[in-house]
Amino acid sequence: MTVSTAEPTLTIRALTRDDLPAVVAIDAAIEGRPRRDYVQRRLSAALREPALHAQFAAVGPDGLVGYILGSVLEGEFGRAERGLRLEMVGVRADARGRHGGTRLFEALSEWARRRDVAEVRTAANWHDAQMLRWLDAMKFQLAPAFILGASLADAARRRAAEPEVTVPSGHGPGSEINFGTGEANDNERLASEQPEVRSMRPEDLREIVRIDQRVTGRDRSGYIGARLAEAMDDSAIRVSLAARLDGAIIGFVMARADLGDFGRAEPVAVVDTIGVDPEYAHRGVGRALLTQLFANLAELQIEQVETVLSSTDMQLLGFFQKFGLRPLHRLAFARRLDNKS
Numbered sequence: 001m002t003v004s005t006a007e008p009t010l011t012i013r014a015l016t017r018d019d020l021p022a023v024v025a026i027d028a029a030i031e032g033r034p035r036r037d038y039v040q041r042r043l044s045a046a047l048r049e050p051a052l053h054a055q056f057a058a059v060g061p062d063g064l065v066g067y068i069l070g071s072v073l074e075g076e077f078g079r080a081e082r083g084l085r086l087e088m089v090g091v092r093a094d095a096r097g098r099h100g101g102t103r104l105f106e107a108l109s110e111w112a113r114r115r116d117v118a119e120v121r122t123a124a125n126w127h128d129a130q131m132l133r134w135l136d137a138m139k140f141q142l143a144p145a146f147i148l149g150a151s152l153a154d155a156a157r158r159r160a161a162e163p164e165v166t167v168p169s170g171h172g173p174g175s176e177i178n179f180g181t182g183e184a185n186d187n188e189r190l191a192s193e194q195p196e197v198r199s200m201r202p203e204d205l206r207e208i209v210r211i212d213q214r215v216t217g218r219d220r221s222g223y224i225g226a227r228l229a230e231a232m233d234d235s236a237i238r239v240s241l242a243a244r245l246d247g248a249i250i251g252f253v254m255a256r257a258d259l260g261d262f263g264r265a266e267p268v269a270v271v272d273t274i275g276v277d278p279e280y281a282h283r284g285v286g287r288a289l290l291t292q293l294f295a296n297l298a299e300l301q302i303e304q305v306e307t308v309l310s311s312t313d314m315q316l317l318g319f320f321q322k323f324g325l326r327p328l329h330r331l332a333f334a335r336r337l338d339n340k341s
Contacts, residue, residue, distance in 0.1 A: 010100050012107045015043060015055040015067060022064040023057075026090045042069050042087055052226055054084065054111040058091065058100040065095035068104040072117065072223075083334075084112045086122035089134075105138050113337055120335045123147055123308070127329075135333050143334035146317065148325035149268075149306040152294050158324030195243040195250060195285055197292040200228055204242045207249035208275070215275045227254050227272070239269060239300070241293055243276075243285050251276040251285040253293055257302050269297050271307040274316075290323055308332060 015023070020036075020043060028034040046053035046069060058066035067090055073083035086108070091100045112120060121143060124131045150158075200208070205228055209221045227240065243251040257269040271293075276285045297305065307325065309316050 009060070010065065010095075010098060010103060011059045012056055012103055013059060015046070015057045015069070017043065017047065019043075019057055019064055019067070023067050023090075026064075026067065026092050027088070029093060030090050039088070045071070049226055049229075051115075054108050056104050056107045056111075058095075058104055060095060060098075064092075065098075066091035066100040066104055068101075068108050070108055070112070070120065072115070073121065081118040082116060083119045083121050084108070084117045086120055101134055102138070109335075109337055118337060120337060122333050123330050124333065125329065126331050132331075138335060140333040140335045143332040144311040145332040145334075146309050146311055147306060147328050147330045147332055148309060148317075148320050149304060149328045149330075150324040150326060151303055152298050152305060153303070155294055155305065155324040158322070193245060193283070195245040195280075195283075195288050197241050197243045197288050200240045200242050200252065200254075202228065204228070204249055204252070208242065208252050211249065211252065211275045211277045212273075214278055224254075239293065239296060241289055241296070243289055245280065245285075249277075250280040251289055253286075253289040255293060255305075257297065257300060267300075267302045268304045268306055269293075269302050271305065271320075286319060294323075 020040060023043070024034060024036045024039050027039055043055065046055040052072045054068075054070045056068050057064050067088065068086070069088040070084045070086050073085050089101065089104065091104075109120065120140075122135070122140070124135060126132075205221075205225055208228070209219070209224050212220055212224055239257045240254040241252065242249050251274075253271060253274045255269050255271045257267060271290075274286060274289060294305065305325070306328065307320060309320070
């Protein structure tokens with residue numbers, strides 16, 4: 001009599017709503033606590049916007065044993081390339097060693113290549129040895145980026161203690177926008193012209209796209225429209241604001257609030273992108289947007305804020321540091337998808 005020692009075959013397919021309980025159970029075993037709301041939001045967003053989300057399941061004879069979820073990045077903070085954010089990945093403990101994680105990542109990568117996505121990005125805690133080993137096996141490398149964060153209380157104290165700084169026009173780095181400084185003291189008229197900051201509305205889309213195109217030089221109307229639609233559909237995910245002055249939208253900030261990826265224990269707000277009309281530079285618009293954002297987050301009982309910046313974007317780095325955001329013990333990773341190597 002011959003006894004088969006072959007490993008059970010895994011099938012890779014798209015995740016469905018019916019997979020939610022199994023994904024929640026595997027995620028809870030990995031994270032040490034249930035995150036049903038977070039998982040449900042991620043899966044709901046993926047099913048609502050299939051062109052911007054990838055989600056796959058690994059299924060064996062005994063049901064779902066693994067999952068992977070990613071979302072398209074259309075140039076947060078001016079990135080020139082489309083990317084894919086790896087948001088969740090997990091394999092059931094008794095199914096490890098069957099290459100489920102590898103096959104899930106291969107499916108995610110192939111999905112991304114077909115949509116001209118150049119890179120997969122993610123983040124991990126520096127002490128999460130298991131995740132770091134998996135990322136290394138998938139050929140991820142440390143990305144040239146900073147993950148910044150702060151508690152809202154620390155950010156408020158930092159802003160209260162920060163003296164106002166002014167930069168004469170033309171003295172900043174190149175032609176980039178300085179979001180954080182106030183107008184020079186020789187123009188006191190602007191001091192009383194504070195923008196009205198409020199939640200984004202569907203009718204803001206055209207003006208927000210116009211500002212974003214002036215700042216980035218690219219048309220990202222699809223990306224901006226999808227993020228705005230997400231804000232309207234599920235306010236628990238998106239926390240996005242627009243600034244108005246002189247009867248027009250002059251700036252915006254797009255953020256999301258969730259029980260975050262890969263080991264965050266508490267709800268965290270992540271700032272995805274911020275833009276200010278160049279005609280309203282040096283007038284504290286960015287400062288007003290973040291100040292109101294932080295106030296809104298406090299009302300939602302979200303105590304932490306994070307963002308990810310390119311290591312070369314010194315201006316935005318300085319802007320967020322004025323709000324008390326500092327590098328965290330989280331590492332940014334990237335995996336190029338230019339070829340199948």
